[in-house]
Every structure is written in structure tokens, then in C-alpha cells.
Amino acid sequence: MAIRGSLKEASLPDVLQLLAMGKKSGCLSVTHRNNFGSIFFDSGKICYASIVNRRDRLGDILVKSGLLTQAHLDEVVGMQAKARGQRLGELLVEKQMITRENLHAQIRIQIEEAVYFLFTWAEGTFNFESDIRPEEQDFLVSINPESLLLEGARRVDEWSLIEKKVPSFDLVFELDRRRLVESDAHLTSEQKALVPLIDGRRDVATIVDDSGLVEFEVGKALYGLATAGFLHRVGKSKPQEANTADVRVEEHRNLGLAFYKTGMLDEALREFRRVVELRPDDLGARFHLGLSHLRLGKWSDALSDFETASRQRGAKAAVFLNLALAQERLGRLDDAQASLQEALIRGGEGEPRVHLSLGILHLRQGLFADADSRLRHARPLYGDKAPAAVWFHWAGLAAALAGHLPNAIAVLREGVKAHPHAAALHNNLAVALALDGQGDDALHAIDLGITADPGMAQLHRNRGDLLLEAGRHEQALDEYRRAVKQHETLGPEVWARIGSLLSSQGDILEAERAWERALVLDPSHREARHRLSTSRGDR
Numbered sequence: 001m002a003i004r005g006s007l008k009e010a011s012l013p014d015v016l017q018l019l020a021m022g023k024k025s026g027c028l029s030v031t032h033r034n035n036f037g038s039i040f041f042d043s044g045k046i047c048y049a050s051i052v053n054r055r056d057r058l059g060d061i062l063v064k065s066g067l068l069t070q071a072h073l074d075e076v077v078g079m080q081a082k083a084r085g086q087r088l089g090e091l092l093v094e095k096q097m098i099t100r101e102n103l104h105a106q107i108r109i110q111i112e113e114a115v116y117f118l119f120t121w122a123e124g125t126f127n128f129e130s131d132i133r134p135e136e137q138d139f140l141v142s143i144n145p146e147s148l149l150l151e152g153a154r155r156v157d158e159w160s161l162i163e164k165k166v167p168s169f170d171l172v173f174e175l176d177r178r179r180l181v182e183s184d185a186h187l188t189s190e191q192k193a194l195v196p197l198i199d200g201r202r203d204v205a206t207i208v209d210d211s212g213l214v215e216f217e218v219g220k221a222l223y224g225l226a227t228a229g230f231l232h233r234v235g236k237s238k239p240q241e242a243n244t245a246d247v248r249v250e251e252h253r254n255l256g257l258a259f260y261k262t263g264m265l266d267e268a269l270r271e272f273r274r275v276v277e278l279r280p281d282d283l284g285a286r287f288h289l290g291l292s293h294l295r296l297g298k299w300s301d302a303l304s305d306f307e308t309a310s311r312q313r314g315a316k317a318a319v320f321l322n323l324a325l326a327q328e329r330l331g332r333l334d335d336a337q338a339s340l341q342e343a344l345i346r347g348g349e350g351e352p353r354v355h356l357s358l359g360i361l362h363l364r365q366g367l368f369a370d371a372d373s374r375l376r377h378a379r380p381l382y383g384d385k386a387p388a389a390v391w392f393h394w395a396g397l398a399a400a401l402a403g404h405l406p407n408a409i410a411v412l413r414e415g416v417k418a419h420p421h422a423a424a425l426h427n428n429l430a431v432a433l434a435l436d437g438q439g440d441d442a443l444h445a446i447d448l449g450i451t452a453d454p455g456m457a458q459l460h461r462n463r464g465d466l467l468l469e470a471g472r473h474e475q476a477l478d479e480y481r482r483a484v485k486q487h488e489t490l491g492p493e494v495w496a497r498i499g500s501l502l503s504s505q506g507d508i509l510e511a512e513r514a515w516e517r518a519l520v521l522d523p524s525h526r527e528a529r530h531r532l533s534t535s536r537g538d539r
Contacts, residue, residue, distance in 0.1 A: 172233070180195075370403040
């Protein structure tokens with residue numbers, strides 16, 4: 001299920017309630033100007049949330065809560081820089097600086113704060129995509145969205161007041177320290193934490209980062225100081241000219257990656273184009289432009305992107321792999337083969353996807369033995385992990401076409417065991433079993449495929465063929481009718497068989513309509529033309 005709309009038409013709390021009531025799983029992406037946030041759901045509960053280009057304050061939250069000292073945080077951050085790919089939470093638990101339970105509680109606070117901040121976005125768009133999981137997260141939570149709505153609403157109301165004194169995060173404030181001392185005013189803990197940071201140079205965004213507090217707490221504290229007359233605006237922060245381009249590039253790149261991962265491809269294209277406008281030789285942005293065009297089916301645009309990327313210094317195997325895919329889609333098979341050979345040279349020899357693509361290309365070229373060999377070569381490169389369903393599909397097909405039907409059956413049996421919900425693999429296994437004379441096993445495989453995907457027309461067609469061969473004509477007719485109901489233009493052969501079965505039941509008018517439909521799909525279909533002509537001649 002995909003849900004998309006404007007925050008002006010449907011508020012974020014309304015969308016959260018809808019997803020919670022529907023017990024949905026997936027990712028809700030929210031955009032506001034150049035900001036991007038994600039809220040992930042698991043069966044209607046919030047399991048993770050983040051905001052792109054917003055500093056990860058997990059460490060700051062832990063220090064503020066007293067669970068971690070600043071010295072320990074600095075030590076682990078230094079370790080993290082050397083332990084590439086290991087996240088802060090993993091290291092903290094591993095080094096026994098905090099317990100897993102305390103870490104989990106603080107991550108929950110971090111996620112809640114991200115959601116509360118997203119509640120303040122009254123403009124922008126939202127997009128929900130099913131079955132997308134957060135990547136590379138150590139700990140997920142389970143939060144009922146409704147438990148956040150009251151606090152979120154309260155904060156939104158308070159933000160409307162805060163914004164009267166703190167309308168933007170680029171404002172710079174100065175503190176009237178003499179007046180503050182003379183007043184002997186009682187300050188909140190948050191205000192006490194901010195006082196040393198309000199120096200007439202830091203803007204609000206910097207104060208947020210340096211304090212370790214969340215935006216709402218900083219805004220509320222500043223609002224109180226300003227209302228009491230202790231705070232005065234002295235201007236706005238000026239971006240550091242030398243770093244402006246780099247900062248903008250990273251902001252657009254991060255947004256582009258977030259859009260790409262959540263399937264918002266038009267928005268991803270916009271952000272990656274902005275990166276290449278600022279930095280024309282940016283290989284990563286050009287690569288993701290190509291990936292986005294591939295997913296949109298814009299083969300020529302993808303070809304142009306990957307050709308440009310392939311000419312850049314440092315282009316790796318993945319560039320040539322995807323270049324080959326675009327070339328193949330455009331019918332340029334020789335060019336695709338050359339690109340895949342280049343991918344092998346550029347470090348792709350141990351990459352199973354390169355060998356998979358070469359195997360598919362050999363199949364399209366009619367080189368069945370080469371395809372079978374190449375796909376078998378790819379198998380051990382997946383290691384202990386089962387290959388993707390696509391490998392089983394093509395490997396089974398290649399083995400069958402190369403004349404190794406028992407191997408094809410073995411591969412496809414392994415495939416349906418590894419991917420029980422891949423209906424296409426059940427279908428392919430059924431076809432291979434039928435060719436091997438194992439009709440009952442083929443029917444069983446078809447039934448499992450229909451359970452996985454009742455809407456796959458080819459399964460019903462193949463089940464009809466098996467039933468027809470077994471002499472179960474009425475059941476075969478029912479399956480053929482299900483097939484064409486789901487895919488009306490499935491094939492003239494199906495309509496011709498429907499016509500023959502209807503004719504044998506004496507339903508001549510419906511039989512003639514079926515034969516006519518077969519001839520619409522294929523005017524040269526001899527059997528349908530002959531049967532239709534004979535039927536009308538007999539009348």
C-alpha cells in the first residue's frame with residue numbers, strides 16, 4: 001500500500017493514526033523544504049524514526065541523562081572512527097559503559113524526539129511505502145503512535161508561541177548577563193545549560209548542537225529568557241564561504257539517498273541533480289542518478305548517466321554492471337557484454353551479481369550452456385547466505401534450456417525452500433516437474449505458488465494445462481478463466497483452449513467469442529480461425 005499527500009491536506013498525526021489503525025508496516029517519509037524525515041512502522045507501531053541532516057544526539061542524550069560521562073563519550077567516538085561500520089550503541093554496550101536496557105530506553109527517547117520535531121512541519125509532503133525496514137539499526141522499539149499524539153499536540157501549540165521569539169535557527173542572540181545576575185531569577189536546568197553558550201556568536205542551530213539538548217528544549221528555554229528580557233537578537237549567522245558548497249552538496253546527497261531508499265525517485269533525482277550541478281565530477285551522485293532512472297524504467301537516461309560515470313576516475317564494477325543493464329534493456333547486447341567484462345576487471349570477479357548478469361545475457365543470446373556455466377559459477381560467491389530469488393529463477397531456466405532438467409529441478413526446489421513466498425519460483429518448478437513427467441508434484445508446486453500469490457495469472461494458466469492433460473476439463477476451464485480474468489491478454493492459446501472447452505460443453509456462442517478473442521491477440525492463430533470458421537459453417 002502506498003499513501004501520498006500534502007501535509008496541508010492531512011496532518012501528520014492523522015496519517016500516523018491511519019497507519020496505526022491499519023497495522024501497517026513500512027516507512028513514512030516526510031519532507032519540508034530541504035528537510036527530510038522518516039518514521040518506520042512495524043504492524044502499526046513506530047519502531048524507528050530519524051531526520052536527515054540532523055545531528056545524531058544519542059551520545060549527548062546519554063551524557064545529559066547521567067548514564068555516560070563526556071570523557072567516556074569522547075573515548076567511544078574516537079573508537080568508532082577506527083571501527084568502521086560499528087555503531088555508537090554497539091560500542092557502548094560492548095565496552096560495558098552502559099547496559100543494553102539503558103541504551104534501549106535512550107534510543108526510545110531519541111526516536112520520540114524525532115517524531116515530535118516532525119509534528120512541527122505543517123507544510124510539505126508525506127509518502128508511505130510498505131515493507132521497508134530501517135537499515136543498519138542496532139535497536140528498534142515498539143511505540144504506539146497514539147501515545148505520542150497528546151505530547152506532540154502540546155509541543156506544536158508551544159512552538160507557535162516559541163516562534164514569536166525564536167522564528168528561525170540562524171538567529172544569533174546575546175545575553176544581558178548583568179541584568180540576569182541582578183534579577184536573581186530562577187532558571188530551569190535547560191536555561192542554565194544554555195547560558196554559557198549564548199555569546200553573541202553562536203546561532204540557535206549551533207547552540208542546539210553544542211548543548212546536546214533537542215530543538216524543542218532549546219527553543220522553550222530561549223523563549224523564556226527572551227520573554228523575561230534577558231535575551232536580545234544581534235543578527236543572523238553567516239555561512240562560512242569556504243565550506244558552503246561542501247555543506248550544500250552533502251545536504252542534497254543525504255536527501256537524495258533518503259528519497260531513493262524510500263522509493264521517492266523523482267525527488268531523489270532532483271537532489272542528485274543538484275549535487276552534480278554543484279560538483280559535476282561527483283561519481284556517487286551520477287551513479288545514483290543512473291540507479292533512479294533504472295528503477296523508473298528510463299533506460300536511455302540511465303545509459304547516459306552510467307556512461308558519464310564510467311568515464312570518471314575511480315569508477316568501480318557496480319558502475320559497469322548497471323551500465324550493462326541499461327544497454328541490455330536497449331537491445332545493445334554486445335555493448336552490455338563488453339561492460340560486464342569491464343566490471344570483472346574492475347573488481348567484480350568475486351561479485352555474484354556480475355556473473356548473474358552475464359548468465360542472463362548469455363540466455364538472451366541463446367548461449368544456454370554458457371549461461372548455465374556462468375550461473376553455476378555465481379552460486380558459491382553468495383557464501384553461506386542463500387542467493388536472491390532472481391538467481392534461482394535464471395539458474396533453473398538456464399539448466400533446463402541447457403538440457404539438464406534434473407539440475408533445474410534441484411535448483412528450483414532449493415529456491416522455493418529459501419524463498420517460499422516467491423510465486424514465480426513455484427511456477428518455474430511446476431513447469432520443470434511437468435516436463436519431467438511428474439504431474440502430481442507439478443500440481444502441488446502450482447498450488448503452493450497460488451497460495452503465495454493468487455493474482456499471478458501464469459500460475460492459473462499452467463494449472464489449467466496440467467488439469468487439461470489429466471482429463472479434468474471442467475477444472476481446467478475454471479483455471480483458464482481465472483487466468484484471463486487476471487490478465488486478459490495473457491495469450492491467444494489460452495483463449496483458444498477456453499473456446500474448445502466451451503464448445504465441448506455445447507456453449508457455442510461463448511466458444512466463438514473466445515476464439516474471436518484469440519484472433520484479436522493473434523490474427524494468424526490457425527486453430528482459433530479454423531474452429532471459428534467450422535463452428536459458423538455448421539450453423
